[in-house]
Amino acid sequence: MTKSLPPLGWLRSFEAAARHLSFTMAAEEIGLTQSAISQQVKSLEMRLGVQLFVRHARGLALTDAGRRLLPEVGAPLQALANAMVGMDTRPSRHLLTVAASISVAHWIIAPRLPGFRARFPDVEVRILSAIWPDDFHTTRADVEIRFGSGKQAGPEAQAIRPNGLVAIKAPTLHGPISDLPRIETVGTSSGWQAWSRQVEPLPGPSIYTDTYGMALHLAVHGNGVALVNEWMTRDAIRTGLVDRAHPASIPSQEGYYLSVTTDKPEADAFRALILQ
Known part of the structure; x- marks a missing residue:
């Protein structure tokens, strides 16, 4: 195999x-x-x-x-x-291209897309998965949502708030965080070790993933408590998929940044929808 x-x-x-x-x-x-x-x-x-x-x-x-x-x-x-290189050959007329990670597309864009489509029914929306700077350079997207630091995102990018990390879990999961499995997102600067220093001491995590989106997905299905970017959890909390496991939040060195690279009115409308 x-x-x-x-x-x-x-x-x-x-x-x-x-x-x-x-x-x-x-x-x-x-x-x-x-x-x-x-x-x-x-x-x-x-x-x-x-x-x-x-x-x-x-x-x-x-x-x-x-x-x-x-x-x-x-x-x-x-x-x-x-x-x-050279694969993007479609005309741009009545087409809005959005570049974002799969996590952002799943947890942020998808819940808001019906509202956008209702307002702009004649606009085609193309969502491209992008993580690395090279991905964004080659997509030529109208709207970009990047993850990283402000310096890496560039001076024209708008920081998306709130940007802290919050502990979330499925509503069916009960008990203090110390008694529950903890889900860690590797590849980020802040995690459960930082939580232990700033909020309460806890044993180490037992489940590891490499994106906030997957950590949130694992938490939804009752696998444990995940530390996730607060902005990404908003719709999941609002719809009852997850609850806050603790009222505290901790700062994160990384965050999400939004850029609009065109003067299309639908791009500005999409930005407003993402930030609401």
Whole structure:
């Protein structure tokens, strides 16, 4: 049986860090924080069962395993980027293109899309999955919703609030957080360890995922308590899919940022809908 592949994001973080021999420079290229890159590379090392980097005070050095892996990862990533060039050939008339992660599309865009379609029935909406900066560069979207820091999003991007992390769980799940399984989103700078320092000490998480959207989905189905970006939880809480497991929230170094790159009136209307 074919062994399952690690998440593409982990491979992308490794490839950038290996080229630059720096988690910091890889973070600037990709659009994540340095700690997020470091966590994703560590997750990849744990998945593969080998050490890919030797960490020095002044930078990184590839191990033999890392040197073997780099060309095997770099070539397919470049091939994917090349394949996307020139693929967007459809006319832009009466078409609104939105670039966002699958998590944002699932938990934010989908609940609001019927209202937008009712107001603009003649506008076609195309939603493209985008995570990395290269994804946004090649999509030429009218509306972009990025995850990262303000510096990475750019000066024209609007920060989406609220931006803290909140603990959520299914309404059927009862008991204090300390007695329930905890779901961790790896690749972000804040998590249950930060919660333990700032709110209440807790044992470590027992379920791991790599997106807030998946963490929220796991919580909806009663798998435990997830720390999720508060903006992403709004509709799920409003519709009763999840409850707050604790009234506190903790700050996050990363967040979601919205940009409108066109003067189409429907793009401004879509932005207002997303921010409401």
